Amino acid sequence: xxxxxxxRKQQAIPTDEVCENCASPMVIKLGRFxxxxxxxxxxxxxxxxxxxKPGAPDGASAGADxxxxxxxxxxxxxxxxxxxxxxxFGPFLGCTGYPECKNIRRVSKKTGAVAxxxxxxxxxxxPVDGAGLVRRHGPYGEFVSCANYPACKYIKRETTGxxxxxxxxxxxxxxxxxxxxxxxxxxxxxPKCDAVFWDKPVAEPCPKCNSPFVLEKTTKKGTTRSCxxxxxxxxxxVHPTGAPTMAPMGGRDAARDAx
Ligand SMILES: [Zn+2]
Ligand SMILES: [Zn+2]
Ligand SMILES: [Zn+2]
Ligand SMILES: [Zn+2]
Ligand SMILES: [Zn+2]
Numbered sequence: 217x218x219x220x221x222x223x224r225k226q227q228a229i230p231t232d233e234v235c236e237n238c239a240s241p242m243v244i245k246l247g248r249f250x251x252x253x254x255x256x257x258x259x260x261x262x263x264x265x266x267x268x269k270p271g272a273p274d275g276a277s278a279g280a281d282x283x284x285x286x287x288x289x290x291x292x293x294x295x296x297x298x299x300x301x302x303x304x305f306g307p308f309l310g311c312t313g314y315p316e317c318k319n320i321r322r323v324s325k326k327t328g329a330v331a332x333x334x335x336x337x338x339x340x341x342x343p344v345d346g347a348g349l350v351r352r353h354g355p356y357g358e359f360v361s362c363a364n365y366p367a368c369k370y371i372k373r374e375t376t377g378x379x380x381x382x383x384x385x386x387x388x389x390x391x392x393x394x395x396x397x398x399x400x401x402x403x404x405x406x407p408k409c410d411a412v413f414w415d416k417p418v419a420e421p422c423p424k425c426n427s428p429f430v431l432e433k434t435t436k437k438g439t440t441r442s443c444x445x446x447x448x449x450x451x452x453x454v455h456p457t458g459a460p461t462m463a464p465m466g467g468r469d470a471a472r473d474a475x
Pocket of ligand 2: 291292293294295296311312313314317318319
C-alpha cells in the first residue's frame, strides 16, 4: 500500500513530541522560515511549535511534562512548576498541575516578560468560593481578583460603600475609570443599571431629604456636598475635618487661660 499522500511535496519527519491540543504525534516540517513542529493531525489540528534549538542538550524524553517548556516559576496556588505554553493568544505560563490547577500567568508578546506573580491580600476572601484574594497585573492595570482565577471569575472592585438607590437595583456604586482615564462612579450592575455620578458618593444621608447618600466634589476652592436627587436643592460647603466652624470666641478662652 501507498502510505504517502500523493502530491504532497512537503516532507514530514516523525518525532516523539506530542501535540498539546489533540495528543497526536508531532512531525517536523519544512516551512518558509525553516523547520518547525506541526501536528500530524493537520489540517484538523493546526498546532505548530518551534523545533528545539540545535546545540541544546537533547533531553527531550526528560521534558515530557505536557508540552510546555519548563521555566523557573512555580505556581503560587499549588507550588507545582509553571511551564511556558502557547495558546491561541500567544505564549503564556501554565501550571503543570493542569487540569486540577488552572492557574495561568500572562507573558508579554513583545518582551516575553512574565507578568509578576499575583500578590495575596491578607484578610480578604472571595465571596464566591471563600478563596483568598490576590492583586494581579492585567493588560489594563492592576486589579484584585480571586486566587482561583480563571476558575473563579470574581473580581473585586473598588467600592464607595454606597448602595445604588435605583428602584429594584441591588448594585453598589463602584469606582470606575473611563476610556480617557477619568475616574467616575457607577453602579456595579452596569449594564443592567446605568446609574452614574461624576462626583464621589458619600454614605451620609442628605440632611434635607434624607436620601441615603450625598455627592462630594472637591475643587481648589474647597469641598462641597450636594444631594444626588435632582428634586433636592441641598448644597453645602464642607470644611476639612479638624477645623470645626466656630465663632471667633478665642478672646474669652484666652482670658480664662490667663486666670
Ligand atoms: Zn494536534
Ligand atoms: Zn498550580
Ligand atoms: Zn473565588
Ligand atoms: Zn444600580
Ligand atoms: Zn437631598
